[in-house]
Structures are given as structure tokens and as C-alpha cells.
Amino acid sequence: MLEAAPLLTVEGLAKHYQLDGGHTLKAVDGVDLHIGRGETLGLVGESGCGKSTVGKTILRLVEPSRGSVQLDGVEITGLSYAALRQQRRNMQVIFQDPYASLNPKMKAGAIVAEPFINYGLFAPRERTERVADLFARVGLRPDQMDRYPHEFSGGQRQRLGIARALALEPKLVIGDEPVSALDVSVQAQVINLMVRLQEELGLSYLFIAHDLAVVRHISDRIAVMYLGRIVEMAGTEALFETPSHPYTRMLLASVPSADARRGDRRRTVLRGEPPSPLAPPPGCPFHTRCPDAMERCRIELPKPRQMAPGHMAACHLIP
Numbered sequence: 001m002l003e004a005a006p007l008l009t010v011e012g013l014a015k016h017y018q019l020d021g022g023h024t025l026k027a028v029d030g031v032d033l034h035i036g037r038g039e040t041l042g043l044v045g046e047s048g049c050g051k052s053t054v055g056k057t058i059l060r061l062v063e064p065s066r067g068s069v070q071l072d073g074v075e076i077t078g079l080s081y082a083a084l085r086q087q088r089r090n091m092q093v094i095f096q097d098p099y100a101s102l103n104p105k106m107k108a109g110a111i112v113a114e115p116f117i118n119y120g121l122f123a124p125r126e127r128t129e130r131v132a133d134l135f136a137r138v139g140l141r142p143d144q145m146d147r148y149p150h151e152f153s154g155g156q157r158q159r160l161g162i163a164r165a166l167a168l169e170p171k172l173v174i175g176d177e178p179v180s181a182l183d184v185s186v187q188a189q190v191i192n193l194m195v196r197l198q199e200e201l202g203l204s205y206l207f208i209a210h211d212l213a214v215v216r217h218i219s220d221r222i223a224v225m226y227l228g229r230i231v232e233m234a235g236t237e238a239l240f241e242t243p244s245h246p247y248t249r250m251l252l253a254s255v256p257s258a259d260a261r262r263g264d265r266r267r268t269v270l271r272g273e274p275p276s277p278l279a280p281p282p283g284c285p286f287h288t289r290c291p292d293a294m295e296r297c298r299i300e301l302p303k304p305r306q307m308a309p310g311h312m313a314a315c316h317l318i319p
């Protein structure tokens, strides 16, 4: 039987910024990934690794320098503004800071109704009914539609952001650190809500976070980014059970639950800061921090290698 085509296919995606003095900042430098229908891909890495830029270039909130982004068979990168605007109905974003992304002067109901107004959808009465339905879906009460964002808790504001993202019935939702600003107990509630909504609505997620423990609970597969590139990608259990890239192993060592189960990983705790993307090291970009670095690593960029179906990593140690 033929497998269904992925909902999202990204190939060779790059975002380079030309800076004063002839410098080039390679925020994203050749990313390939795909997301199936109803699937969640977690995208993790330290701050500044380019993971948020991947999300923004997929949405074309930032124009990619090169590469292909296909959503449901439609090439997004070459679309006119009008055609892109129509496609944006199919892909929505949830931001990290719900308060910054919600207009403080608008009532909550009007915030969630805004996408309907922007796209000229539905008569006023139906808009109100749909907003009330969205409130109920994300665990808010319809009577809260008349409140302003500052009258909600952080978790409730993120529920509002989710309701607004779902208004146009998208196929793909990109969560850009959607729970990072929330307390741990509230993080779990919001993740559980996203999982339930995915089951109910058949959504696909690109879930961007710096915390592997957070990503684990929602992701079917996980991609690990370092200095603008994906260095390992695997099914969630495979990544946690048999991590292959030294950087992934170091990230896992900083996850408390992984430490408890695998005490030996404490010895490989992540050292130092990542190099500046303005001056990435030659060869393997991770060699300045890698405990396994060899001479070859300082010269030659490792190519992605497949160790098992669906499990790839870019490291010279992998035969």
C-alpha cells in the first residue's frame, strides 16, 4: 500500500543574513524535514540554533534564502502575497509569549474572532457562535469573551492564543516555544490540551522548544538542531533510547529523568556555549564542544547518515 504523502515537506531550507562588513550569518543552513498528517515533529536545540527561524521561514514570516517548503503539495516559497495569504489559513502559529502576541486593548472574544474578520468569513452572529465554540474547545468559558488579556492567567492566555490559531481550521500548527514561558504544572496542562486538540482535529504540529523533556511528551519524532543544521532526527523513543549524535547525548544528559535512568550520562554534560553562527567553526560545527572530536572533525563536515529507518545523524563516528 502506498504511504500518504507528508503534509509538510521541507528541503534544503536556508536563511542567511548579509551583515555589515561582508559577514554572513547562517541562521538556518540546509534543513530537510517532513511532517505527516496528524503527526508531531519536535524541533529542539539551544537558544540561537536557528529552530525558531526554521518555523518562521516555513510560514514565510521570514523569507527563506533558498530551499523548498511544500504544504499539502503546494510550494510555499514562490507564492505571491495573495496566494500566500490564502495558504496561511492552513498553517498557523502559537508564540512563546501569549501576552506579547495578544493585543492588550482588545477583548478576548474579538482577538479570537480577528482571523474571521481578516478573511471576511461568516456573519457577525455566526462569528460569535464560533468563537464561543473555540473558547469551549480550549477550556475557557464563553463568558470570558468580554475580558481583556490582562485578566487571564498565563496558561489561560496561551489557551486564547491556541483558540485564535485554530479559528481558521489549519492543517499545520507551528508552536514556537509555546509553553516555555509557563510554570511547569501549567506547561503540562497546555501540552495535554494540544494533544487532545490534535486527536480531535487531526492537526499536524511542528513543536519548537529548547527542552527535550517538554518535547518528549508531545512528539512522534524529534529533530535536534545545532548551529543552523539538523544533526539528528529519529522517532521519540529511538532518540531517547539510542541517541547517536554526541550533541543529542549531551542534551539528554541535562534532562533530569534521563539522568535518573542513565546515571552514566552525567559524565557527558554539555560544556561551554555554542559558537557564534557568525563565525562557525570549520568541519563539524560541534567539534569545539564534542568530547569525541577527532582530527577529521576539525576539517570535514559530516554528512547525514541513516542508522535505521527514520533515524539519521550527522557525525563521523557513525559508519
Ligand code: SF4
Pocket: 245, 246, 247, 284, 285, 286, 287, 288, 290, 291, 292, 293, 294, 297, 302, 314, 315, 316, 317
Ligand atoms: S563529527 Fe566529530 S566533532 Fe562532530 S559530533 Fe561527531 S565526533 Fe563530535
